[in-house]
Structure formats: structure tokens, C-alpha cells
Amino acid sequence: MTTQQNERATASAQDEPQSRRRSTASFIAPFVGLAVPVGAVVVALSLGAVMLLTLGANPITGYAALIDGAFGGWDELADTSIKAMPLLLVGVGICIAFRAGVINIGGEGQIIAGAIASTVVALVLADVPRILLVPLVLVGGAIGGGIWGAIPGALKAYAGVNEILSTIMMNLVAAQFLSFLLQDLLTDKASGAIKIQQTERLTENADLPLLPGDTRLHLGVIIAVLIAVLAHILLFRSALGVRLRAVGHNANASRYAGMPVKKSIVQALAFSGACAGMAGAVLVFGSESHRLIAEGGASGFTQSAGFNGIVAALFGGLSPLAVIPASFFFGGMLTGGIALQQELQVPAALIVALNGIVVLFVVASLKLKTRLRTWAEAVGSGGAGSLSTATATATATETAASESSNG
Amino acid sequence: MGDFFTISVLVATLASGIRLATPFLLAGLGETIGQRSGVLNLGVEGVMLLGAFSAYYVTLESGSAVYGILGAIVVGLVMGLIYAFVTLIMHAEQGISGIGVYLFGLGFTDLLFQKNVGTPKPIRGLGEVNIPLLSDIPKVGEILFQHSVPVYFAFALVPLVWFMINKTTFGLNIRAVGETPEAADTLGVSVNMTRLATMLIGSTMASLAGAALALEVGIFQQNLTSGQGFIAIALVYFGAWRSYGVMLGALLFGIVQATVLQLKTLGIVEGANSSLMAMAPAVLTIVVLVIVSRRVAAPGALTRPFDRSA
Numbered sequence: 214m215t216t217q218q219n220e221r222a223t224a225s226a227q228d229e230p231q232s233r234r235r236s237t238a239s240f241i242a243p244f245v246g247l248a249v250p251v252g253a254v255v256v257a258l259s260l261g262a263v264m265l266l267t268l269g270a271n272p273i274t275g276y277a278a279l280i281d282g283a284f285g286g287w288d289e290l291a292d293t294s295i296k297a298m299p300l301l302l303v304g305v306g307i308c309i310a311f312r313a314g315v316i317n318i319g320g321e322g323q324i325i326a327g328a329i330a331s332t333v334v335a336l337v338l339a340d341v342p343r344i345l346l347v348p349l350v351l352v353g354g355a356i357g358g359g360i361w362g363a364i365p366g367a368l369k370a371y372a373g374v375n376e377i378l379s380t381i382m383m384n385l386v387a388a389q390f391l392s393f394l395l396q397d398l399l400t401d402k403a404s405g406a407i408k409i410q411q412t413e414r415l416t417e418n419a420d421l422p423l424l425p426g427d428t429r430l431h432l433g434v435i436i437a438v439l440i441a442v443l444a445h446i447l448l449f450r451s452a453l454g455v456r457l458r459a460v461g462h463n464a465n466a467s468r469y470a471g472m473p474v475k476k477s478i479v480q481a482l483a484f485s486g487a488c489a490g491m492a493g494a495v496l497v498f499g500s501e502s503h504r505l506i507a508e509g510g511a512s513g514f515t516q517s518a519g520f521n522g523i524v525a526a527l528f529g530g531l532s533p534l535a536v537i538p539a540s541f542f543f544g545g546m547l548t549g550g551i552a553l554q555q556e557l558q559v560p561a562a563l564i565v566a567l568n569g570i571v572v573l574f575v576v577a578s579l580k581l582k583t584r585l586r587t588w589a590e591a592v593g594s595g596g597a598g599s600l601s602t603a604t605a606t607a608t609a610t611e612t613a614a615s616e617s618s619n620g
Numbered sequence: 621m622g623d624f625f626t627i628s629v630l631v632a633t634l635a636s637g638i639r640l641a642t643p644f645l646l647a648g649l650g651e652t653i654g655q656r657s658g659v660l661n662l663g664v665e666g667v668m669l670l671g672a673f674s675a676y677y678v679t680l681e682s683g684s685a686v687y688g689i690l691g692a693i694v695v696g697l698v699m700g701l702i703y704a705f706v707t708l709i710m711h712a713e714q715g716i717s718g719i720g721v722y723l724f725g726l727g728f729t730d731l732l733f734q735k736n737v738g739t740p741k742p743i744r745g746l747g748e749v750n751i752p753l754l755s756d757i758p759k760v761g762e763i764l765f766q767h768s769v770p771v772y773f774a775f776a777l778v779p780l781v782w783f784m785i786n787k788t789t790f791g792l793n794i795r796a797v798g799e800t801p802e803a804a805d806t807l808g809v810s811v812n813m814t815r816l817a818t819m820l821i822g823s824t825m826a827s828l829a830g831a832a833l834a835l836e837v838g839i840f841q842q843n844l845t846s847g848q849g850f851i852a853i854a855l856v857y858f859g860a861w862r863s864y865g866v867m868l869g870a871l872l873f874g875i876v877q878a879t880v881l882q883l884k885t886l887g888i889v890e891g892a893n894s895s896l897m898a899m900a901p902a903v904l905t906i907v908v909l910v911i912v913s914r915r916v917a918a919p920g921a922l923t924r925p926f927d928r929s930a
Contacts, residue, residue: 268731268735318719368906378853378857378909382903383902389898392895392898562731562734565727566727566728566730569720573724574720577706578710580710
């Protein structure tokens with residue numbers, strides 16, 4: 214803990230001259246910052262290629278299908294955007310939590326909680342006109358996810374429970390609860406003998422309106438981008454954001470400065486959960502079936518967005534605006550993955566495995582990024598400093614880690 | 621409910637509770653060793669799945685569970701090496717890289733299963749070994765001494781792990797690098813080599829936990845472990861990073877699981893309500909964490925990578 218504070222102190226001390234001095238490093242560093250995670254994805258995909266080869270499939274045909282399926286045309290781009298939406302919303306939430314020094318692994322559960330809450334809103338208020346009901350289901354989702362996030366937040370703040378563990382447990386609880394609801398209280402009564410875990414077709418008044426143009430793009434895309442902008446303002450342009458980041462940067466110093474640290478932890482996880490919860494609502498009311506449906510278990514509904522959103526957030530350097538392109542990229546991986554799987558006739562589980570490898574490599578590359586940047590600057594300007602964004606990312610995750618281990 | 625409280629059902633539930641505690645115990649002990657050295661491996665669930673599949677598949681192909689277990693050990697060592705590379709050399713965030721291992725294990729085992737096995741084929745797991753004399757004791761014998769080898773192995777490891785951590789030089793090194801790696805380093809203890817060793821041990825034990833599970837149920841299916849690896853990590857906190865505490869936690873969760881299963885089998889809980897019952901272990905974990913969190917201190921350097929230049 215003390216060494217980390219020292220590290221942080223020296224890092225911020227080094228930032229000072231950096232901001233005044235413009236050097237060649239400031240030109241090299243951003244490219245290094247981009248090249249490293251992209252390189253990590255390339256390495257991960259090469260491992261995927263080895264996997265494909267052992268399965269007896271041609272990786273070149275596979276990856277061609279992946280790129281074509283993800284970015285090959287307007288429909289593909291629209292599908293990629295739709296897949297990117299939950300990643301963006303969860304990722305933005307992750308930015309808020311991690312910046313406040315809290316590791317939120319509970320995106321999966323928060324998505325489910327949001328989906329359940331918004332579904333209940335739509336069932337209860339089915340007759341409310343569309344112009345009111347659409348915002349209502351979105352708010353309902355945010356509240357559901359927010360509560361699901363606030364619980365581990367409160368447990369961490371007031372009982373010292375490690376939030377990594379509690380959020381994972383909240384995921385398991387939410388998944389089973391969803392399964393219970395879809396077999397019992399919320400089940401589709403019309404489905405007859407074949408019991409699919411799904412609700413009835415929810416009211417048309419809650420359908421997210423399609424955007425002009427001939428694609429499947431709907432309002433959710435705009436909402437997700439809007440939330441990213443709002444989160445950026447919250448984190449970097451508001452007093453609350455300053456407090457959350459201060460707590461994330463150094464909880465003890467914030468406490469001495471009179472900031473309510475415990476409240477901030479709960480707020481950060483509640484906001485984080487609210488974003489994921491909204492993703493849950495978007496997944497239900499922007500889906501083609503307009504039902505809450507869990508194909509082959511809860512992860513069939515969330516599509517692991519709760520985990521992938523974390524990667525998108527890290528890829529975007531924990532900055533909400535940068536998560537927009539990052540999640541678009543990962544959305545492309547997912548839509549392209551489906552195309553790859555269909556082209557090569559391999560089981561869909563391949564995408565999950567590939568996904569895991571990408572997570573592992575992107576996370577592993579993050580510290581390398583900071584190190585390379587420091588190196589690039591040392592070469593470029595003859596010493597001193599690292600980019601403040603890189604340091605912020607590194608410290609945010611580091612603090613989160615040390616906080617959680619203390620918890 | 622009355623059907624549940626008969627002697628024979630209770631004895632059967634306790635016996636199956638001990639059997640079900642075994643994967644928790646193996647994975648939890650492995651994770652304990654790792655965390656005592658300062659490394660949080662959140663990928664236990666993924667490694668368990670990989671271990672379970674390799675044990676299942678090798679047993680299916682070779683016809684011998686012994687080869688299956690050997691396969692699981694190899695897989696565990698490989699995953700340990702990968703995780704050590706990611707955390708010790710790349711200094712990756714441990715709370716998240718483990719999720720990568722989990723997703724990889726989840727997808728990869730499902731992929732291999734669909735590709736190489738397809739329809740579920742049962743395997744002949746390890747038979748029960750009755751301990752002579754002791755297993756003849758009425759009731760007690762049935763609960764404690766009529767199990768398969770992994771069960772005895774897991775429980776025998778409890779004192780061994782305690783001894784290793786507390787009474788050997790290696791254990792002293794583990795604790796030193798887990799509390800204050802800088803101090804250990806100055807005294808000539810290699811922080812990363814010690815952590816590499818604990819990673820390999822922990823990962824192998826997680827893999828064996830999966831193998832024990834697969835050989836016990838005699839089948840593999842997608843997401844066979846269904847969150848048990850994550851619960852095993854929580855058990856380390858529950859047990860306050862001590863092997864006997866982890867054993868108590870594992871037994872508690874094993875018995876809870878056995879009870880849930882028994883209630884289902886007896887038809888006391890059915891249909892949708894069984895999903896509700898399946899929430900029990902996770903809810904219990906949260907409750908337990910609330911109770912223990914303020915009372916025990918984690919290893920000082922947990923999740924903190926060691927960098928000599930820092």
C-alpha cells in the first residue's frame with residue numbers, strides 16, 4: 214500500500230513538467246497506447262487461429278468471414294452497433310466504478326436485474342402510451358441494475374466485503390432468479406407444453422423505435438452514446454465526479470479531506486449498476502422478439518456483456534468517450550464471430566473461448582502499455598514523465614485492486 | 621418436509637455432502653496457497669472446467685480414470701504457467717485476467733465437448749474404497765469411510781497444507797512474499813519463483829477439483845461446475861486463509877448442496893422452485909462474507925504484483 218502511494222506520488226510529480234513541455238514523446242506515446250491493446254487482440258486472434266487449425270478449419274477463411282460479417286456492409290455495421298450497445302453501457306458503468314476504485318465484476322447480474330425490473334414495468338404499465346413507456350422502462354432498468362449494484366457497494370462500504378466476490382455472487386443469484394421467474398411468475402403462458410424460458414411478447418408500447426434507414430438499428434444506440442457522454446460529464450465535469458475519482462485515487466487522503474468515502478463507494482457501484490441495468494432494458498425492448506428470453510441459461514440473455522464490457526472499458530482506457538469506439542470494435546468481434554462460426558461450421562462456444570483469450574491478452578497488455586509509454590517518453594524527451602491518461606488508468610485499476618484486497 | 625428428517629435420508633445427505641465438498645476443498649486449498657503468496661487467481665472456475673473435461677475425455681478414450689487424473693494434472697500445470705506469465709511477468713490486473721481464464725475454460729471445454737464427444741456418454745468413474753473396519757461402523761462408517769479416492773485425498777491434504785504453510789521453509793517463503801514481498805526480496809527470497817510455485821500448485825489443485833467432480837458424476841456437460849470455482853475462492857475468505865477454515869467452509873457448502881439435491885430428489889422442491897433453491901449457495905456466500913469480512917485480514921500483498929524497480 215505504501216509503495217503504491219509512493220509510486221503515485223512520484224507519478225503525479227512527473228506529470229507536472231510533462232504538461233508544460235511538448236516533446237516528441239507526446240507524438241509517439243498515443244500510438245504506443247493504441248498499438249499495444251490492438252497488438253494484444255492480434256496475438257489473441259492468432260491463438261484463435263491455432264485453435265481453428267486444430268479443429269480442422271481454415272483460419273484465413275474464418276477471419277475473412279469475421280471481418281466481413283462485422284464491418285462488411287450497412288446491415289453488418291448496424292448489427293455490430295447493436296451488439297456494441299450493451300458493451301458500451303456496461304463499459305461506461307465500469308469506467309465510473311473503476312475510477313472510484315471499485316472493481317465491478319457484477320455486470321452480468323446487473324444487466325439481468327435491469328431486464329427484470331424493466332419487464333415488470335412494461336407488464337404493469339402496458340397501457341401507458343409509447344412516448345412515456347419507453348423512457349419508463351429504461352429508467353426502470355437503470356433502477357433495477359442500480360439497486361443490484363448498490364447492494365455489493367453497501368456491503369463493501371459498511372461491512373468490508375470484497376466487492377469482486379460479492380458481485381460475482383450477485384451474478385449467480387440473479388441468473389437463478391431469472392430462471393425462476395421465467396419458469397414461474399413471468400413465464401409465457403401461451404407457450405404451451407414446450408417450456409421455453411421466456412416471457413410473453415411484451416407490450417408494443419415499450420418497443421424501442423427503429424431509426425430511419427433500412428437496418429435493425431434502434432433508439433438504444435443513441436441512448437448508449439448519450440449515456441457515455443453523460444458519464445464523461447459526470448466523471449470529469451462535476452463535483453460528484455471529482456469526489457468519486459479522488460476516492461478512487463486515494464481513499465485515505467479523501468477521508469482526511471472530509472469526503473464521504475463510504476457513500477462514494479455505494480454511489481459508484483449504483484451508477485455502474487444503473488448503466489448495466491439500462492443495457493438489460495435495451496436488450497429486452499430492442500430485441501427482435503421483444504421478450505425477456507434466456508436461451509440456454511442466463512448468459513444466453515446477457516451474451517456475457519457484463520464481462521465483455523469490462524474489456525471494452527479497459528480498452529478505452531477507462532474513459533467513457535473512448536469506450537464508444539472500443540465497444541464498437543468488440544461488437545464487431547461478436548457479430549463477426551457468429552459469421553465465422555457459421556462459415557466454418559464450428560460450435561458457437563468457440564466465440565466464448567476466443568473471447569476469454571482476448572480478455573486475458575488485453576488485460577495482460579495494459580501494464581505493458583504504461584511501461585512502453587514511459588520508455589517511449591524516456592527515449593523521446595530524455596527522461597521524465599508518462600502520459601497522464603496512462604497513469605490515471607494504471608492507478609485507477611491498481612487502487613481498485615488494493616482497495617479490494619483490503620476489503 | 622417430513623420425509624427429509626429420517627435417519628437414512630440424513631445419513632445419505634451427510635455422506636453426499638462430504639462428496640460434494642471435495643471439489644470445493646481441493647480448489648479452495650489450492651487458492652489458499654496462492655493467495656497466501658499474494659496472488660488472487662479468479663480463474664479457478666475456468667481451470668476446474670478444463671480439468672473436468674480433460675479428466676472426462678481422457679477417461680472416456682483410455683478407459684482408465686487414472687489416465688484421466690494425469691491428464692487433469694497436466695492441464696492444471698499448463699494453465700498455472702499461463703496465469704503465472706500473465707500475472708507475474710505481465711503484471712495484469714488479477715481481478716480481471718481471471719475472468720479471461722474463466723471465459724476461456726467455459727467456451728473451450730464446451731467447444732471440445734461438442735466437437736469430440738457430442739452426445740453425453742457416461743464414464744465409469746472411480747469406485748468407492750471402503751476403509752477396512754472403519755467403514756463397518758453403522759451410520760458413521762457410511763458417512764465418513766465409504767468414498768472414492770479423491771475425497772480421502774482432499775481431506776488428507778488439509779493437515780498437509782497446514783504443515784506446509786506453517787512449518788516448512790517453503791511455507792515461510794510463501795507467507796513472506798504474500799505479506800511484504802519487498803522484505804522477502806531483500807532477504808534473498810525470489811518473490812516470483814515462490815509465486816510461480818504456488819500458482820502451479822493452486823492451478824493443479826483447481827484442475828484436480830474439476831477432475832474429482834467429473835469422475836464423481838461420471839459425465840461432462842457445458843458449465844459443469846456452475847459457479848463452484850467462484851464459491852471456492854469465497855471459501856478462502858471464509859476460512860480466513862487457513863486450511864482448516866477452508867475445510868469447514870467446504871463442508872458447509874457441500875452439505876447445503878447435498879440438502880438442495882436431496883430435497884429435489886424427494887420431490888419436496890420441484891420445477892421453478894428448484895431454481896430458487898439453487899440461489900442458496902451464492903446467498904449463503906454473501907452472508908458468510910458479511911460475517912467474516914471485518915474479522916480477518918487478507919495477506920498484505922494480495923493482488924499486488926511485485927516489481928523490484930518500483
